[in-house]
Amino acid sequence: MERLLQNAVVLLGMLAISCDCSPHVRDLHSKADSNGDGKLSHDEMVFILTESRTAKASRRIRELVDSVDKNGDEALSYDELHQHTFVDAQDHEVPEAVFKDKFKAADKNNDSILSTAELFNFYYPENSVPVLDVVVKAEIAKRDADNDGKLSPEEFVPGPDADVHDFVKIDSNKDGYISVDELKTWESAFGKLQHAVFSIIKRADQDDDKHLTEEELVQSWNGLRDDRGADFILNWHDISEL
Secondary structure (H helix, E strand, C coil), X not given: CHHHHHHHHHHHHHHHHHCCCHHHHHHXXXXXXXXXXXXXXXXXXXXXXXXXXXXXXXXXXXXXXXXXXXXXXXXXXXXXXXXHHXXXXXXXXXXXXXXXXXXXXXXXXXXCEEEXXXXXXXXXXXXXXXXXXXXXXXXXXXXXXXXXXXXXXXXXXXXXXXXXXXXXXXXXXXXXXXXXXHHHHHHCHHHHHHHHHHHHHHHHCCCCCCCEEHHHHHHCHHHHCCCCCHHHHHHHHHHHCC
């Protein structure tokens, strides 16, 4: 499921490259400009892009429940979700032990089933502290070659052609390592969106006033397509088409 969601974002990016998205970017600017001053602030962008990601994720969870829920209780049991993930979808990206821990962390009321709200946290752990904790600790354990509980640059991005750009951002205390807490902050919904919006404004803000006019956003779109922040605009574009 998670791999399918990632592939969907890649596909949207490919579609964006092959078409003129300026009308959608202009529409985004118009709807996000809540005070009508013709410029988008950081907070205005965070607000509308948060709404779009939540709406898109909620729709996908609804589709999942409709297709997998066998007894019509509007929730998925461990067995139903396990069957869907490992048998039907053949998705073995997440180890079964981590899958089990994620299910337990998402099950807030310990009733052994996940409601739509709990499934939202299961599939989008950046929105849930307990689930994110499971995912981040598992990710660090997978990469932590010397078992010191943190990641060096080589462990985080192995290989001679590794890009350490994100490592420098995540390592907030600049000690040369990424801790569990630093990675959780980065991977949280707030952290991801904050970094994305800062990146969009930095690359598109031609007059350096920390705000974006409609033309600045439109004219910078080609350069933003390969930016991490572009995923958020593409997500909003997808929602606006519904």
